[in-house]
Amino acid sequence: MSAKNSESVYFKRSTLLVSDLEQSLKVYRDILGFEVFQIKDSDKDSFSYPVFKIPVEADIRFATLSSPSQVRTLGLTEVKGIRLPRLSSPIMSSLVIKVDNLEEKIAKIQSLGLETTGLKEDQGNDFSFLEQAFIDFDGHLTVLYQIID
Helix, strand or coil: CCHHHHHHCCCCCEEEEECCHHHHHHHHHHHCCCEEEEEEECCCCCCHHHHHCCCCCCEEEEEEEEECCEEEEEEEEEEECCCCCCCCCCCCCEEEEECCCHHHHHHHHHHCCCCECCCEEEECCCCEEEEEEEECCCCCEEEEEEEEC
């Protein structure tokens, strides 16, 4: 990889639109272990309105969450005053997150009544892993994986 390419690309974060921030934090903070960096109400001139095509009559609140290895790696934008559409099949995107204690985390996710896939063991180029996915309260797909010996 050239030096130019390694300096020009940096993945800052993914952002999900959610209907209830506190409900979403039960998954992403309380179960998956992200730490809240900041929660703030957004102004009506927020860049999020045109980027996500949110009508100006809606109110939005933005939370950034940090992982143990990166600050502000996940954003949750709560949208109030309009109904968010439910994502349909086929699902067009997902978060993929490495976790420890996959089965414990999935059990907690299932206890919230969220849809999960079956557990699958797979082999990557460098390691074996378990993976399982879930659909959050707003229909976003998240794939969790755990490296195994």
